[in-house]
Amino acid sequence: MANATRLIKKYPNRRLYDTQTSAYITLADVKQLVLENEDFKVVDAKSNEDLTRSILLQIILEEEAGGAPLFSSGMLAQIIRFYGHAMQGMMGAYLEKTMQAFVEIQNKMQEQSKGFYDAKGMPNPEMWAQFMSVQAPMIQTMMGNYIEQSKNLFVQMQEQMQAQTRNMFQNFPFPGAPAQGAGQSTSEKK
Secondary structure, eight states, X not given: OTTSOEEEEEOTTSOEEETTTTEEEOHHHHHHHHHTTOOEEEEETTTOOBOHHHHHHHHHHHHHHSSSOSSOHXXXXXXXXXXXXXXXXXXXXXXXXXXXXXXXXXXXXXXXXXXXXXXXXXXXXXXXXXHHHHHHHHHHHHHHHHHHHHHHHHHHHHHHHHHHHHHHHTTSOOTTOOOTTTTOOHHHHO
């Protein structure tokens, strides 16, 4: 039962109750669960509605408001523009895959860096400096390549969707739409 999802209930007084520890917890405690990769679910105590996303967004809001934000205003504005847009679902999947790729790169870097600690668990500054001088440019190159590839894939997917839409609607007589084959030059018709 160690892998069971931890249940947290949110009461009308806005308090969070951890059913595993039988104690009230704070958003900071929920953040700690996230950091520890603990599987949990937050539900409304009365309606049993899943509130996990809402709580995670609250944690992000608190993190963004304090100190060094992760998202720029421009990036947040771009994300907001995708809500209700035809590409919303695709954008969410793209961001999720990008985050997964970044985490994989981070995990590889952590695995490679295990030998840079002494017996007491303290980092060796000279080895770290050398490691980072090699790793930082490599990671930037890997992320740059990934971003370029994903950008190209995103553009290709958009072009495919446009082509499929054109093919689907080309035989429908829309007012003002050019007839099939209209607009082609004589050299294109041959």
